[in-house]
Amino acid sequence: MRVEVWSDVVCPWCYVGKRRLERALGSFEHAGDVEVVWRSFQLDPAFPKGVHRPTYEALMEKTGGSAAQVRAMTEQVKAVAAEEGLVYDFESSSMVNTFDAHRLAHLAEAHGLGAAMHERLMRAQLVEGATLADPETLVRLGEEVGVPAGEARRVLAGDEYTTEVEEDISQARELGVSGVPFFVLDRAYGLSGAQPLETFLSALRQAQNASA
Template sequence: MKIEIWSDIACPWCYIGKRRFEAALDGFAHKDDVDVQWRSFQLDPNLPDHFDGTETEYLSQMKGMPAAQVRQMFDHVWQQAAEVGLNYDFDSIVVANSFTAHRFLHFAKTHGLMSEAKESLLSGHFEKGRDIGDIDYLAEVGQEIGLDSDRVRRVLASDEYADEVRSDISQARSLGAGGVPFFVIDRKYGISGAQPAEVFTQALETAWDEGQKLTVLAGTPQSTGKDSAEDFAGATVCGPDGCH
């Protein structure tokens, strides 16, 4: 079973959703047969490389909300994050365009390290005040997870993996994802938002059960119980009871 997760490193609900999904997956009986693939998405592709201001100021300007209202929103998100073991620090967030970081994730993917890179960047952004738009920081993360830091710098100084990021974003739109996190199971089931772990559990079990069933699209066997010449002449499938 394949699960694709579209998310943005700069999305606070994406990290919360990641934890809730992981809790559900950890308790899933068939978790070893689940292939999780991370996909890129950008909430604000028009954001400059860096915003000269705080996260509060940025969201206040972008959403046209009073700063006090933004802070109330942060308090709610902080509480939800704390419930899954995350310690958000909105005052220390560095507001930066996430495109370069997404290219880094795709580079890490070529080495089978995308999941580790994703976790490190989310924690760095929301809990540690690190700059996800800074190549030196991304190279540091790369080294921590086993990549060559100089190679990371060379890749990110170019346009490598830009097409992969854009392709992910395009696929999200074609699937009808208006926001993130967005979870897609076997390209048949979609889950939008950081849903409670119980919702993910139910979705995993439903998708697994449905995946074990076979829908016959053509040719319903109707056995006569005999292999007559007439049966054989029109046969398209053979089984223990004859050809049908």
């Protein structure tokens, strides 16, 4: 079975969804037969490249909410994330354009490190407050999971893997994906959002039975 996951590395619900999927797979009888493929998606493709803006400030601008409203909203997300063992740090994080981070993830995938890279980027953004608009930060994160630094630097300085990122986003549109995380099982079953573990487990079993 193939499980494709469209997500953005700055998306707090995507990291929660990732953890819940992982827990569901831990209870799934045929987990050894499941291939998880990470697909690129941008929540805010219009955000300027190379720019980083404090997350609270960017959210206030995007939602039109007050500082208190934005903090209340993020506190709710932090509480849910904490249940999955994730300690989010919105105070230190920055909003960025994630296109280059997704290109790096595709480079990592070419080395068989796509899942590890996706995890590392999400943790860097949401837990560690790293600035993913900085090419050298991306190079460092790639190197930490095994992507050669020189190769990452070359890719980030050019436009390699642009087509791959755009194809992922195009496929999402064709499937009707308007928000992430979005999970597609064998291109037959779709799940939107960070669903409860039981929902993931039920969907995995349903897809398994359909293919049996």
